[in-house]
Amino acid sequence: MSATIGFVGAGRIGEPMVERLLTVGHRVRCYARRPEVRQRLSKAGAQPVDVLSDIATSDVVVSCLYSDAQVLDVLPEVVGAMDTRTVLVSHTTGTPGTLARLDAFSGTGQVAVVDAPFSGTPETVRAGRLVVYAGGEPEHVATARRVVAAYADPVITTGTRGSALRVKLLNNLLFAAFSQLTLAGLEAGRRLGIEDSALLEALAAGSGGATAGRYIADRGGAEAFATAVTPFLRKDLAACTDIAADDGVDLSVLLAAARSGPMRLGDDPNFEKEAVE
Known part of the structure; x- marks a missing residue:
């Protein structure tokens, strides 16, 4: 209708x-x-x-x-x-x-x-x-x-009302953590002489892979991926910090995992897109 x-x-x-x-x-x-x-x-x-x-x-x-x-x-x-x-x-x-x-x-x-x-x-x-x-x-x-x-x-x-935002923020918190781990793994692979493309292909088929690896590959590599997602993940991690305080829930382990790694997600999240495009 x-x-x-x-x-x-x-x-x-x-x-x-x-x-x-x-x-x-x-x-x-x-x-x-x-x-x-x-x-x-x-x-x-x-x-x-x-x-x-x-x-x-x-x-x-x-x-x-x-x-x-x-x-x-x-x-x-x-x-x-x-x-x-x-x-x-x-x-x-x-x-x-x-x-x-x-x-x-x-x-x-x-x-x-x-x-x-x-x-x-x-x-x-x-x-x-x-x-x-x-x-x-x-x-x-x-x-x-x-x-x-x-x-x-x-x-x-x-x-x-509000439950969907909590679900999405937890999803993005985990995605940020998996992304940091995957990017760190790619850095380690380079030091071991492994091309990013080879490791990403292996992770896509193996037990060590996560959805983050597919996103990194789809974006054209680690640098392009980090550039694209960092502003959004900074914003969402700041929101996770807020809901943890408001709801009295300890998210420190997840937040620490999400902020530690090649992407500087602990930096200032005050990055604004144009409000009404």
């Missing part, structure tokens, strides 16, 4: 999401600041809007922003204009506390929000194979599932 979708955050991942939503028959109102993005989305069939709050008059609002800071900068205006029946689907990997802060901007005191962080690339979005984790009230998750099915499979239900 088609719906009217409000969308903000049509960047590298968000733009193909909009394209997929249009392909399956949804009507999309999209807010984008960059003229070239607005032009492309309009040509694809979306309705660009000039005022951010105009996306709030939709059945579902989808947000694909980079960080907690951007969520708090962009979404209060949207939440304040949303109808009580509108569900907000937030794809940002951040902290549950940030979503809770949006409640203050709602006329009802609580936003119908589904935290829906994802794992994947623009290519998996276009193939309809993005992995999405979904946390929230069952009826809100059901609504979100019908919408994100345009570009996501599987959609993994994790529990109440």
Whole structure:
């Protein structure tokens, strides 16, 4: 069943999401600041809007922003204009506390929000194979599932609001640790006279391999991989530190493993992407 979708955050991942939503028959109102993005989305069939709050008059609002800071900068205006029946689907990997802060901007005191962080690339979005984790009230998750099915499979239900973010952050914490170990292994291999490509191929078939090895190979090697993922993993490790403090959970062993290695993931995470592309 088609719906009217409000969308903000049509960047590298968000733009193909909009394209997929249009392909399956949804009507999309999209807010984008960059003229070239607005032009492309309009040509694809979306309705660009000039005022951010105009996306709030939709059945579902989808947000694909980079960080907690951007969520708090962009979404209060949207939440304040949303109808009580509108569900907000937030794809940002951040902290549950940030979503809770949006409640203050709602006329009802609580936003119908589904935290829906994802794992994947623009290519998996276009193939309809993005992995999405979904946390929230069952009826809100059901609504979100019908919408994100345009570009996501599987959609993994994790529990109440905030649970999907916790799942995704733990996933990224482990990914960071495995990445550090794999990159350190590649360094050791070079010292032993082993080419990166040979070791990555062996790890892909052997018991010592992890998904990180496949990502490193797909990116074209250790240097390109580290350049691409370091800003995102720094941000997510900072969020892990926050939820550990907020929830009173000791993540020190995992955080130490994730920060130790060739990637300098313990550095300042204050790296911002453009908020509304």
